[in-house]
Amino acid sequence: MKEYPLLKQAYNFEDFQKNGHQILDQLTEYLQNQQGDVKANNWKNPNSELSFWHSYEFSNVENFIEDLINHSIHLHNPKYIGHQVSVPAPLSALMNLVSGVLNNGMAVYEMGPAATAIEKCIIELFCNQVGYDSNANGVMTSGGTLANLTGLLAARRSLKGQDIWKNGNKDKLAILVSSQAHYSVDRAARVMGLGDDGVVLVPVNSGFSMDIEEMKRCYAETIDSGFKVIAIVGSACSTATGSYDDLEQIGQFCQQNGVWLHVDGAHGGAAIFSNQHKNLLKGLEMADSIIIDTHKMMMTPALSTVVLFKDKRHGSRTFTQKAQYLFEDQALEEQWYNGGLRTFECTKFMICLKFYILWKTYGIKIFEENIDYLYGLGQTFSEMVKQHNSFQLALEPQTNIVCFRYIDDDLTEDQLNQLNKKIRQQLLEDNEFYIVQTVLNDTHYLRVTIMNPLTTEKHMNNLLEKICQIAETI
Ligand SMILES: *Cc1c(COP(=O)(O)O)cnc(C)c1O
Secondary structure: OOOOHHHHHHOOHHHHHHHHHHHHHHHHHHHHHOOOOOOOOOOOOHHHHHHHHHOOOOOOHHHHHHHHHHOOOOOOOOOEOOOOOOOOOHHHHHHHHHHHHHOOOOOOHHHOHHHHHHHHHHHHHHHHHHOOOOOOEEEEEOOHHHHHHHHHHHHHHOOOOOOHHHHOOOOOEEEEEEOOOOHHHHHHHHHOOOHHHHEEEEOEOOOOOEOHHHHHHHHHHHHHOOOEEEEEEEEOOOOOOOOOOOHHHHHHHHHHHOOEEEEEOOOHHHHHHOOOOHHHHOOHHHOOEEEEEHHHHOOOOOOOEEEEEOOHHHHHHOOOOOOHHHOOHHHHHHOOOOHHHHOOOOOOOOOHHHHHHHHHHHOOHHHHHHHHHHHHHHHHHHHHHHHOOOEEEOOOOOOOEEEEEEOOOOOOHHHHHHHHHHHHHHHHHHOOOEOEEEEEOOEEEEEEEOOOOOOOHHHHHHHHHHHHHHHHHO
16 A cells, blocks of 8 residues: 555644644743843845745754744734734634634534634624624624625625625715725725725814714715715724724714714724723714724734624625525524625634633633723823924824824924934834834824733833934934
8 A cells, every 4th residue: 555654744643742842832932032122023124034035944843933933023022012913912822723723614514613603602792892782793704804895795785776796786886984094995895896986085184083074075975976875984993093983973974874884993993892992982883884803902813803793684695695585584694603604704714712712711801901001001102202302293192003203393394204214214124123104194103003011111211212312323
């Protein structure tokens, strides 16, 4: 009989245990190191990184993991204050390993019974927290981008008198969304065939949230030019500045006009778990669909997003391949356990484990602590910026996202823009801190998102000092 020695080796569980312990030790050391005086980043330009891996001589798993860690950005470093990706709680990260080994695909119930039921428990928790009644449901997706597409597809499906799923787009369709919304909303709309004219960007007010009067004007204009409005999208919060749209006012307008309200709460939807901050989401329960990433403000690794529907029938119907009349609503809803009917994805990760383990181990209070600490430190940092002569705040932050810039009275606006751009580039190449940048009304700002619960006031202070030092050398 022919031998297949490689296969035998690859599936050997003793090797798994040996490698597993090895990798776990290395990752533990990585976590431990981040609490010392080490740099957050190890930036190289893309081409030199590529040539490193092109000519990489693989020796063994241990060396590979070491090289991988050394060539990666370190989110667990308290001086990582950049993008809105969570700093995973280590226990939650272990669930990615569990999902990887068990690999229950979940498209049909039989391919993931536990994960399917656990996902439903999570959806119920979120629906409850939002203030939805028992008529709501939802699904978990791999990320907010896909979740926004899912919500908007459900909105389109709910348009009266059409079966676009079957017949394609015949009418002129549009969505309204703030000009500060995350680009995934625009992308979803374009995937749906809406094009330039179908994505109506509503101007923002001075706090960078959707201007309500402008929204009403845009809506009227859009209808007047013969479009059907699929949905108005509220950002909770926006990406660049962390500004929450006024969901209460948008929601009331949507109800009066029979328009679907979709809320992109990828980052800030998690505030439903915080008594102190949930007022930012006032009106959220009016939304027809909501998305919340747990890999942003809820301490799980990527990717893990909940999509919630106020009316469960919308969640069930979105991806029905057959004409609606053939699908008894009842029959669909009874099949809550066949997740594949309700998601774009076929095989998916056991997404739910990452959130579930935190919920069950620490209780839902942990999510409140995380929001309160990180949003609170955003507030503290903004006070530090305001009190410092060399810095200026772009706007009062509502969250853990703070935009600010270095200023110098002797420089023109143009020179200040150049200077702040250079500061950010030098910070990047210096590696100690990792922060990002954004442009608001033609002004160049530095931008931090405080994602790491181990980041303290002291780190934020050191960041400002470092920026001053850099600015002096430019
Ligand atoms: C991050 C983000 C998204 C995209 O979510 P992914 O999980 O990265 O795909 C969408 N909207 C907002 C407001 C976000 O912050």
